[in-house]
Amino acid sequence: MIDLKPVKGTRDFYPPQLRLRNWLFSAWRKSAQQAGFEEYDSCILEHEALYIRKAGDEISQQLYNFEDNSARRLSLRPEMTPSLARMILQKQKTLSYPVRWFSIPQCFRYERMTRGRKREHYQWNLDVIGEPTILAELEIISTLIRSLNELGLDSQDFRIFINDRRILNAMLEQLNVPQNLQNSVLVILDKRDKLSADVLCSELSNKGLSNIQTTKLIQFLESPNFEAVAEQLENQNVLNELKSILDQFQKIGLGTYLEFDISIVRGLSYYTGTVFEVNTLNKSSRAISGGGRYDSLLSAYGGPVIPAVGFGFGDVVILEILEESKKLPDLKQVLDLVIFALDSKQDEIAMRLAHQLRNAGLSVQAQFGPMKMQKALQQANNLGVAYAIFCLPDELDRNEVVIRDLNNREQKAHSLANITDLSWMGNA
Amino acid sequence: MIDLKPVKGTRDFYPPQLRLRNWLFSAWRKSAQQAGFEEYDSCILEHEALYIRKAGDEISQQLYNFEDNSARRLSLRPEMTPSLARMILQKQKTLSYPVRWFSIPQCFRYERMTRGRKREHYQWNLDVIGEPTILAELEIISTLIRSLNELGLDSQDFRIFINDRRILNAMLEQLNVPQNLQNSVLVILDKRDKLSADVLCSELSNKGLSNIQTTKLIQFLESPNFEAVAEQLENQNVLNELKSILDQFQKIGLGTYLEFDISIVRGLSYYTGTVFEVNTLNKSSRAISGGGRYDSLLSAYGGPVIPAVGFGFGDVVILEILEESKKLPDLKQVLDLVIFALDSKQDEIAMRLAHQLRNAGLSVQAQFGPMKMQKALQQANNLGVAYAIFCLPDELDRNEVVIRDLNNREQKAHSLANITDLSWMGNA
Numbered sequence: 001m002i003d004l005k006p007v008k009g010t011r012d013f014y015p016p017q018l019r020l021r022n023w024l025f026s027a028w029r030k031s032a033q034q035a036g037f038e039e040y041d042s043c044i045l046e047h048e049a050l051y052i053r054k055a056g057d058e059i060s061q062q063l064y065n066f067e068d069n070s071a072r073r074l075s076l077r078p079e080m081t082p083s084l085a086r087m088i089l090q091k092q093k094t095l096s097y098p099v100r101w102f103s104i105p106q107c108f109r110y111e112r113m114t115r116g117r118k119r120e121h122y123q124w125n126l127d128v129i130g131e132p133t134i135l136a137e138l139e140i141i142s143t144l145i146r147s148l149n150e151l152g153l154d155s156q157d158f159r160i161f162i163n164d165r166r167i168l169n170a171m172l173e174q175l176n177v178p179q180n181l182q183n184s185v186l187v188i189l190d191k192r193d194k195l196s197a198d199v200l201c202s203e204l205s206n207k208g209l210s211n212i213q214t215t216k217l218i219q220f221l222e223s224p225n226f227e228a229v230a231e232q233l234e235n236q237n238v239l240n241e242l243k244s245i246l247d248q249f250q251k252i253g254l255g256t257y258l259e260f261d262i263s264i265v266r267g268l269s270y271y272t273g274t275v276f277e278v279n280t281l282n283k284s285s286r287a288i289s290g291g292g293r294y295d296s297l298l299s300a301y302g303g304p305v306i307p308a309v310g311f312g313f314g315d316v317v318i319l320e321i322l323e324e325s326k327k328l329p330d331l332k333q334v335l336d337l338v339i340f341a342l343d344s345k346q347d348e349i350a351m352r353l354a355h356q357l358r359n360a361g362l363s364v365q366a367q368f369g370p371m372k373m374q375k376a377l378q379q380a381n382n383l384g385v386a387y388a389i390f391c392l393p394d395e396l397d398r399n400e401v402v403i404r405d406l407n408n409r410e411q412k413a414h415s416l417a418n419i420t421d422l423s424w425m426g427n428a
Numbered sequence: 429m430i431d432l433k434p435v436k437g438t439r440d441f442y443p444p445q446l447r448l449r450n451w452l453f454s455a456w457r458k459s460a461q462q463a464g465f466e467e468y469d470s471c472i473l474e475h476e477a478l479y480i481r482k483a484g485d486e487i488s489q490q491l492y493n494f495e496d497n498s499a500r501r502l503s504l505r506p507e508m509t510p511s512l513a514r515m516i517l518q519k520q521k522t523l524s525y526p527v528r529w530f531s532i533p534q535c536f537r538y539e540r541m542t543r544g545r546k547r548e549h550y551q552w553n554l555d556v557i558g559e560p561t562i563l564a565e566l567e568i569i570s571t572l573i574r575s576l577n578e579l580g581l582d583s584q585d586f587r588i589f590i591n592d593r594r595i596l597n598a599m600l601e602q603l604n605v606p607q608n609l610q611n612s613v614l615v616i617l618d619k620r621d622k623l624s625a626d627v628l629c630s631e632l633s634n635k636g637l638s639n640i641q642t643t644k645l646i647q648f649l650e651s652p653n654f655e656a657v658a659e660q661l662e663n664q665n666v667l668n669e670l671k672s673i674l675d676q677f678q679k680i681g682l683g684t685y686l687e688f689d690i691s692i693v694r695g696l697s698y699y700t701g702t703v704f705e706v707n708t709l710n711k712s713s714r715a716i717s718g719g720g721r722y723d724s725l726l727s728a729y730g731g732p733v734i735p736a737v738g739f740g741f742g743d744v745v746i747l748e749i750l751e752e753s754k755k756l757p758d759l760k761q762v763l764d765l766v767i768f769a770l771d772s773k774q775d776e777i778a779m780r781l782a783h784q785l786r787n788a789g790l791s792v793q794a795q796f797g798p799m800k801m802q803k804a805l806q807q808a809n810n811l812g813v814a815y816a817i818f819c820l821p822d823e824l825d826r827n828e829v830v831i832r833d834l835n836n837r838e839q840k841a842h843s844l845a846n847i848t849d850l851s852w853m854g855n856a
Contacts, residue, residue: 004514004518006470006514007471007473007500008500012468012469013468013470014468015468015529018467018469021469034786040441040442040443040446041441042441043548045548046434046435049430064473089432090432096807100793110497146786301429302429333464347561348679351563363461364463
């Protein structure tokens with residue numbers, strides 16, 4: 001007997017789960033397309049080198065990686081952004097900028113499973129490439145908000161907690177942390193909720209930070225608001241872009257969705273500016289979505305400097321939140337009618353009828369095998385179809401079938417000859 | 429500099445390729461849903477044990493397999509049927525039969541690349557589980573035909589070449605090939621076009637077949653028609669189901685699509701009855717689709733005997749054929765209009781307007797940055813949108829924008845105040 005369960009940390013999608021997944025993907029696609037974004041995809045299998053970073057990003061240690069039969073080092077993608085960067089660089093001269101692309105890749109990370117985290121998830125990625133101004137942030141974040149609205153969530157349900165890496169870097173500068181260490185210090189700081197105070201101090205101390213520097217940093221990340229942050233900073237210029245972004249969102253009426261939050265760091269070393277996370281108002285779950293500006297990633301891969309902003313939005317956390325708040329839709333199978341052949345003598349005619357009605361554009365399920373009429377009606381009701389057609393011996397002798405309208409519970413015989421004109425629909 | 433190309437044998441999907449992929453997937457989904465099939469999915473990563481078979485199936489040697497951090501033997505799926513069988517067995521007591529499911533999984537095989545074959549492809553799978561009669565074959569194959577029609581192909585373009593493993597097994601029986609070797613002999617015979625006559629003979633001889641047996645087998649597989657096959661067979665009963673299937677397809681008017689072909693074997697050892705392949709009339713390419721009845725797979729995995737019929741239909745071969753015959757559609761980005769802010773002073777108003785029109789349900793791309801009017805119009809035409817809106821200084825002073833209808837090449841100023849009522853659409 002083989003193991004019937006899916007691999008640990010991965011999921012099977014039976015039809016009810018897949019309907020929900022398709023519903024979520026449709027909302028993502030619709031929101032992206034409304035904002036003029038185009039869909040792309042790469043392969044789930046990539047060269048491992050794409051994910052090896054010096055700053056100690058957790059993701060580099062969580063790869064599903066292996067060697068293929070030709071000794072290539074490969075990895076299942078843990079995130080989409082590196083593949084996007086690779087694809088942009090491959091065609092950089094022929095693309096027209098800013099590029100506005102989205103994708104819904106499945107991503108893999110080998111890590112400990114907790115609420116909201118499996119070892120694979122599907123992650124909507126939306127990116128603007130080649131736009132240096134905050135117009136990129138405005139497009140990206142307003143599309144993110146629209147997608148959450150599309151899923152039935154509003155400003156009572158979520159916030160976009162926003163920060164800017166340049167503010168964090170300015171404080172590191174102020175505390176004399178050398179520039180080449182700043183990214184790895186930020187990667188460690190992002191994990192601070194998962195680490196004990198001792199381990200955090202020792203990891204930062206390994207990077208050369210003194211206890212005083214560490215204490216000041218942690219204090220800075222606990223600043224309650226914009227003013228408190230501004231007070232501590234010598235370099236006030238780094239606050240300007242964030243102020244403009246918040247200001248613009250006020251103007252287009254989305255101001256309530258955004259909240260400045262100096263504690264948002266993000267665990268990927270490639271962010272260079274704005275960083276943000278979506279969460280419930282009290283941050284009661286893992287981040288629903290996260291993203292930011294990564295102006296140096298493409299040059300880190302050997303390309304020119306091309307500014308970029310984007311986010312990832314996974315399927316696991318949002319579906320958990322929607323389920324807990326009873327906001328998941330009740331989705332039925334796509335089906336117009338079901339045809340019953342309650343006796344095998346009627347199989348052939350039922351099959352032919354199903355074929356004709358499908359050719360006429362209807363979604364038709366054909367049910368064969370002996371079944372009581374009552375059971376058949378119950379099954380039709382469960383399927384959520386509007387009509388059921390019964391192939392019964394007496395009626396078939398007159399070249400007729402019985403069509404039942406399940407909404408008004410009426411039924412009548414109908415000639416087989418003109419059944420594909422669908423005149424019986426709506427007034428059966 | 430990192431390697432910008434995708435892993436050998438895998439593909440990137442830039443927006444034009446992804447539009448085609450989505451178009452193909454939509455046709456598959458539509459055909460499946462019209463026939464009352466429900467979508468499911470499993471994870472691309474499975475336990476390797478699912479694919480290890482005794483009969484020497486080529487697929488077992490072509491796995492992308494590896495050990496994860498907990499020493500689990502895993503594999504990227506090379507085909508979907510084993511995952512389907514696993515999922516069915518997992519919930520066998522709660523499902524209502526026959527189960528009619530479909531999926532569009534990506535599958536991986538490490539093999540030499542040729543025309544129509546990469547190391548990954550997407551493969552539409554459609555299966556009926558739990559139906560022992562030819563009703564399953566009728567549903568499966570008629571849906572396959574409808575999907576090819578949906579893609580613009582008809583009986584001048586393709587045939588379903590159909591055979592039955594029971595006929596092949598009867599001949600093996602007749603030639604005294606022991607039952608426990610028959611599956612592996614069929615797996616070898618399926619490769620006969622790729623092997624030299626010598627290698628074929630030696631592989632079959634390794635299974636204990638004499639040269640005379642081999643010669644007779646090859647001759648049998650070259651029988652030109654049904655009558656020639658029937659003449660050579662002692663056991664005529666094994667021809668009955670295939671005759672019924674061909675007969676039924678005649679009756680529903682799809683007879684021309686099917687052609688009996690004793691040379692169709694299929695390379696998977698789990699087939700037990702009907703086997704078929706879709707190809708062009710002269711079999712000029714790799715099989716477009718292939719499938720059959722596999723009544724013993726679920727029991728081979730330790731479950732009860734549950735009859736099953738299904739097929740796989742990959743994206744690579746069909747897209748090549750459609751391209752060569754110039755039947756690929758010319759697909760544009762989903763977009764209703766584009767807004768141009770030709771000067772950065774208009775960025776803010778353009779962004780706000782885009783936001784409002786998206787909220788009104790339109791797909792809107794906002795274009796920023798200096799651009800000549802002529803260039804902007806050309807870009808709008810390339811995008812294939814119906815309207816372009818220009819935010820120009822003089823008009824904005826009067827709280828107006830210029831809306832251009834790109835179909836009739838007319839434009840006029842329109843007040844910003846009531847632009848979201850969309851009254852300008854259709855009569856701009």
